[in-house]
Amino acid sequence: MGVSIRAYARSRGVSHVAVLKAAKSGRIPLEADGSIDPEKADAAWERSTDPGKAKGTARPAPEAMKPVPEAALGSVRETLKEQGLPASGNVTFVQARTAHEIAKAHLARLRLQRMKGELVDRARTTALVFRLAREERDAWSVWPARIAALMAAELGQDAHTMQKVLETYVRAHLAELAEVAPDFR
Structure with missing residues (x-):
């Protein structure tokens, strides 16, 4: 027996609009009468949701995550050191994000300089x-x-x-x- 969209949304802790979008996009199945079977919908929701984008969900256990190549970590450390920022042994997500933003800013500056004719090939x-x-x-x-x-x-x-x-x-x-x-x- 199915439940209403609003009841399912309350049980999942999401808005009814999120459930409507999931049903409309085919991420969760609807019963013939338009209701939702919570067991089927929960299984489908878990299969089709990116854990990194889900709100309020726990991060995967460290052993389940892929290892980051040492070259990438070295690049992050080097970028942070060039900017005078601390680069500890273990690189945090915030440090990696900071290094990424710094690299994007450098790339944007180089593109601008090339467009202005200040850089040559x-x-x-x-x-x-x-x-x-x-x-x-x-x-x-x-x-x-x-x-x-x-x-x-x-x-x-x-x-x-x-x-x-x-x-x-x-x-x-x-x-x-x-x-x-x-x-x-």
Whole structure:
């Protein structure tokens, strides 16, 4: 024998609107006459309710919960330390939520900076620096050939010898510069 929606709501400790929504969405069965069989409805309610979203229900026992990977806990601790907040050995839910909110705020700030044009793409920047360095190297590589004759005439030396000496020193200097690797971190 079934009970009314309001009576079932009182026995569950929820509003009659919550019971109506559950019945309308098919989470709990209704009898043919529109009443509710409490045993069937309770079983269906438990099967279809997310325990994390249910009000007034106890949390699952710690042994029933999935373990959190150490990498995630380390990330939470690191985020909290970066902000000068305490990061104890055992991470609490509040600490994890705080770290999550901090990370969301950082991400939002980065998106805003990118939209404003204050941030540049690392790959594009690396390509640009490489292109500029190559252009600079090429300009210096041809410089001895352009200037050697002028310097030789000014110093009263052989132009060919002057060009060879300049090329030797310019190439040595360019080799030193090539050892510098830009790091955009």
